[in-house]
Amino acid sequence: MLVSAKEMLDKAKAGHYAVGQFNINNLEWTKAILQTAQELNSPVILGVSEGAGKYMAGYKTVVGMVNGMLEELNITVPVALHLDHGGYEACYKCIEAGFSSIMFDGSHYPIEENVAKTKELVAAAHEKGLSIEAEVGSIGGEEDGVIGMGECADPKECKMVADLGVDFLAAGIGNIHGKYPANWKGLSFETLDAIQQLTGDLPLVLHGGTGIPADMIKKAISLGVSKINVNTECQLAFAAATREYIEAGKDQQGKGYDPRKLLAPGAQAIKDTVKEKMEMFGSVGKA
């Protein structure tokens, strides 16, 4: 059964580790991530962006697929199904469809409007037992066509949004979505520290977890980051493994064209990536 992400993230914050949010795109992705979490006895958050939800034929389809897998694959570790960077309407759709967690990304609204909408959605989510993440300060890079500048959040605004009753908070600290450019300046630990001092026990979220060096990840966890989002890295690993299979001509040998064979190396690459991240984040054995 799906669970809200609140309890697993409160435990992570208290235990000084982080839970990974791995975004899903289809059945192979979902299965690979769930199996790895179960094998490593780790809690896990499945992220679904609005674009991925549309791609997978809608939020209800996603809920049906994930719930079916939890049962048929005997997944017993805590699993949350979380809307990633949801707009106002998508949040309501996911609450209704059976998600167990949502993120309302109101970072593009003026702070007053972000606050008003977040407050309303906190009440709607909590009424149905879902956890809710909010965002302050836009996160750089591109996500579903929205390009942020990678700014650092204002700690006072973080405190204001935290006080609305959100369960965890994403704050920009120089992190960006997608691949990091060669001239990236790194995470602003000064900002993160200032945010944590004002928000206390609230779990903080680091978006754009692809390619951040392990030492920066560990330092971020020590300063209160309890949820780390990983998306691009699984996509790159899947694409590289699939390319290798095709370039080696394996799809033309025997029944190598069978999708169950063709997609297997990519699925294994996702598993390897998820395992590496769970070990780095410290969530192994914490289910």
Ligand SMILES: [Zn+2]
């Ligand atoms: Zn994000």
